[in-house]
Structure formats: C-alpha cells, structure tokens
Amino acid sequence: MNKQAIESAEEAQLLDAIDRWLKREVEPVVMQYDHEDKWPAKIVDQMAELGLFGATISQRYGGLGLPASTYAQIIMRISATWMAITGIVNSHLMLALAIEKFGTEAQKETWLPKLASGEVRGGLALTEPDAGTDLQGIRMTARKDGDHYVINGTKTWITNGIEGSCFALLVKTDPDADPRHKGMSLFIAPKLAGFTVGRKLEKLGYKSIDSAELVFDNYRIPADHLIGEVEGQGFYQATGGLELGRINVAARGVGIAEGALALATEYSQNRKTFGKPICEHQAIQLKLGEMATRARAARLLVMDAADAFDRGERCDMQAGMAKYFASEAALENSTESLRIHGAYGYSKEYHIERLYRDAPLTCIGEGTNEMQRIIIAKQWIKRNSIA
Numbered sequence: 001m002n003k004q005a006i007e008s009a010e011e012a013q014l015l016d017a018i019d020r021w022l023k024r025e026v027e028p029v030v031m032q033y034d035h036e037d038k039w040p041a042k043i044v045d046q047m048a049e050l051g052l053f054g055a056t057i058s059q060r061y062g063g064l065g066l067p068a069s070t071y072a073q074i075i076m077r078i079s080a081t082w083m084a085i086t087g088i089v090n091s092h093l094m095l096a097l098a099i100e101k102f103g104t105e106a107q108k109e110t111w112l113p114k115l116a117s118g119e120v121r122g123g124l125a126l127t128e129p130d131a132g133t134d135l136q137g138i139r140m141t142a143r144k145d146g147d148h149y150v151i152n153g154t155k156t157w158i159t160n161g162i163e164g165s166c167f168a169l170l171v172k173t174d175p176d177a178d179p180r181h182k183g184m185s186l187f188i189a190p191k192l193a194g195f196t197v198g199r200k201l202e203k204l205g206y207k208s209i210d211s212a213e214l215v216f217d218n219y220r221i222p223a224d225h226l227i228g229e230v231e232g233q234g235f236y237q238a239t240g241g242l243e244l245g246r247i248n249v250a251a252r253g254v255g256i257a258e259g260a261l262a263l264a265t266e267y268s269q270n271r272k273t274f275g276k277p278i279c280e281h282q283a284i285q286l287k288l289g290e291m292a293t294r295a296r297a298a299r300l301l302v303m304d305a306a307d308a309f310d311r312g313e314r315c316d317m318q319a320g321m322a323k324y325f326a327s328e329a330a331l332e333n334s335t336e337s338l339r340i341h342g343a344y345g346y347s348k349e350y351h352i353e354r355l356y357r358d359a360p361l362t363c364i365g366e367g368t369n370e371m372q373r374i375i376i377a378k379q380w381i382k383r384n385s386i387a
Contacts, residue, residue, distance in 0.1 A: 011070050018074055021050065022081045030082045034354050037207045039163055043085060047118070052089050054116030056244070057096050061112035068244060068306040072251040076299070079255020080262065083358045084209045086255075090248045091123030091159040095168045097241040098124070098186060102228045111166075111188060122166035125155040125189070125214055126238055135170065135235065136180040140216065142171040142187065149173075149187070149226070151219040154198070161212030162197050166190040169216075170238050173231045181235035186227045194219030205357030243305075243315055245366045246323040250302045253326030253362040256355050257295040260330070260337035263352050264288060267341055278340070287340060291333045298326035317379035324372040327362035334359040 025046055033040050047053065055071050057063025066074075075086050096115045099107055114120040131137035140153025151171055158167065169189035177183025189195065198213030223229070227237055265288065268279035278284045301322040308315035334356040338345035345352050363369050 034207045053118035057116045062116035068309040072306045075251035076255040079252040080259035084206050087159050094124040095122045098168045102237045122164040123160040125158050125167040125169045127157045140171045142173050148220045151216045155214040162210035184234035185231045186234035186237040188225045243319045246319040249366045250322035250326040253330035254298045256330035257333040260333040261291045264337040264340045287336045294329045298329040320372040320375040324369045330359040
C-alpha cells in the first residue's frame with residue numbers, strides 16, 4: 001500500500017471515530033449543555049483523548065499533524081451536531097500555530113507537547129473593547145523591565161478565557177510606532193499574578209463555551225515568552241494563522257448548513273399536511289433544492305481553500321471565499337430549515353433552534369463577511385490585473 005493510500009485509510013478511520021463519538025457521547029447531551037450554558041468538561045476531556053487539541057500540531061511535538069483538508073472535515077462533522085465545541089479546539093490551535101510557525105525552538109519544545117496533549121489549553125487573545133477587525137487599534141501595552149515585560153490592558157470576547165490556561169496575547173511594545181503594526185508584539189501568556197478573568201459574556205448562541213474579558217494589571221511575564229523573542233512582529237504573527245482560522249470557521253458554516261439540511265430532510269418526510277409528506281409539496285422542494293446546492297457549494301469551497309493551504313500556497317482569497325459563502329450558507333440554511341419545521345422550529349425541544357442561534361457567529365468570527373468580500377475583491381483584481 002502506497003503512502004497516499006495509507007494516509008487515506010488513516011483519515012477514514014479518524015473520521016469514523018469522530019462520527020461514532022458524536023453519535024454516542026455528544027448527541028445525547030448537546031441540548032442539555034446548550035440550554036444550561038454549562039461548560040462541557042466531560043466532552044472536552046474526550047476531545048483531548050481523541051487528540052483534537054493536537055490536530056494540526058506537528059507529530060514531532062506530539063500532535064496528529066493533520067493537513068487542513070482533514071481538519072476541516074472534522075470540524076464540519078462536529079459542527080453539524082454542535083458547532084460550539086469546535087471553538088474550544090480552534091482557538092487553542094491558533095495559539096499552537098503561532099508558536100510552531102514563529103516561535104523559537106525552545107518555545108516549541110516547551111509549549112507544543114503540552115498543548116498537543118491538552119495539558120495546557122488556551123486560545124488567541126487579540127480583540128479589545130475598541131479593536132476587533134482593526135487589530136492595529138489595540139491599546140494593551142507591554143513595557144520592558146529587566147528580563148521581564150509588564151503588561152496592562154483588557155481583552156474581550158476571548159474564547160476559552162475562563163477555562164483556558166494560556167493565551168497568545170497581542171500587545172503594543174511601541175505605542176508610538178508608525179506605521180502602527182510595527183509596534184505590536186505577541187506573547188505566550190499563561191495565567192499568572194496580574195492576569196484575571198473579568199466577566200463571562202452572555203451570547204445569543206455558541207452556548208456552553210466561555211467567551212470572557214481578560215484583565216491584565218501589572219502582569220509580569222518573562223521576556224522569553226515573547227514569541228520569536230523579537231519585538232514588532234506581533235501583527236504578522238497574529239494574522240499569520242488567519243487563513244487556517246477562516247478555513248475553520250468556514251468548515252463550521254458547512255457543518256451547520258449540512259446539519260440544518262439533514263434536520264429539514266428528515267422532518268419534511270415525517271411531517272404530513274393535506275394527506276402527504278411536506279417534502280412532496282413544491283414549496284418545500286424548492287427550499288430543499290436550494291439548501292442542498294448551497295451546502296454542497298460551501299463544502300467544495302472549503303476543501304478548495306484547505307487543499308491550497310496544504311500545498312503551501314497563498315490562499316487568503318480562497319479562504320475568504322470559503323468563509324464568506326459557507327457562513328452565509330449556514331445562516332440561510334438554518335433559517336430555511338427552521339421555517340420548514342414551522343412552529344416546532346421555534347421550540348427549544350428541536351435541534352434546529354440551536355443551529356439557528358449558532359449560525360450568525362460564523363458571519364462575524366475570524367473577520368466579518370463585509371471584510372471578506374473586500375479581501376476577495378482586492379486579491380481578485382491583483383491576480384487579474386490588466387496593467
């Protein structure tokens with residue numbers, strides 16, 4: 001058996017294991033966790049056992065070393081059942097990617113094995129109350145003090161903020177730098193004295209997963225926690241993983257779009273009106289036809305972006321296309337599925353209600369869809385210039 005066949009067989013085994021885990025462990029409890037907005041500790045431990053916290057971390061550091069194409073398929077599968085728990089893994093892997101891609105060898109050896117096993121779990125701390133899409137607008141500062149840095153400021157909407165123990169923290173080491181991005185640095189920030197969690201943020205959907213404010217008050221961190229140990233590289237380090245992050249969010253969108261379609265398909269065959277299943281009514285068939293096409297197109301766009309990422313190509317346009325289209329597909333399919341369910345779709349006793357609440361996040365996370373369209377257009381013109 002050649003290498004490609006072996007990798008294909010291993011991928012099939014992993015995806016099958018994910019499917020069995022979702023059916024056995026996640027589906028029976030998702031509604032309870034979502035309604036109670038309760039941290040799914042048992043499920044998180046199971047995700048660690050499956051190796052998901054090391055999904056994209058290289059095998060040399062204890063991870064699974066999965067290509068983006070396989071990782072995207074895992075996220076699609078999980079999101080069709082419960083999108084929220086994919087956020088625990090994605091934010092964590094963005095931290096790991098920043099270290100593996102830009103860190104020193106000592107930083108990689110110290111942190112990546114712990115991140116891969118799930119011993120250390122964390123995320124990416126970029127957003128501030130007045131800085132989201134415009135990351136250069138952050139105000140958090142880090143001042144050099146001997147062999148340490150002293151950090152002050154607040155981050156918000158940080159996934160894993162409460163339950164996580166370590167974060168990639170974007171700060172300004174030179175607030176007066178011009179252009180602004182040259183004064184930004186990225187730190188590995190474990191929870192130490194001076195690092196406190198503010199309030200848990202209440203959300204429409206994406207329940208059970210902690211989104212929180214992080215407060216840093218004279219937080220002292222060793223200088224060797226500066227990723228790459230060179231100041232001024234933080235903006236590029238923080239955005240260097242956004243292509244994979246957008247592929248992840250796009251995969252979430254596919255999962256929701258496909259999950260909503262599956263729920264509508266089943267319900268429309270069981271629900272009868274005027275003496276026949278509603279799937280036989282033309283009005284419902286029109287919806288199902290659009291939903292199926294939308295979900296399929298979204299999946300193909302995500303796999304196209306993931307394949308380009310795996311080939312090492314620049315894929316910000318493909319990732320932007322996938323993120324934009326798949327997230328809108330999630331929103332549209334969940335809305336149409338809810339309408340097909342009628343009054344039951346509005347009930348918290350049906351799974352579609354959760355997908356309907358979770359879907360809007362995909363249009364916002366990892367860069368708004370308005371920003372995605374601008375990125376797509378700029379890259380399209382650049383690649384098709386007539387000059």
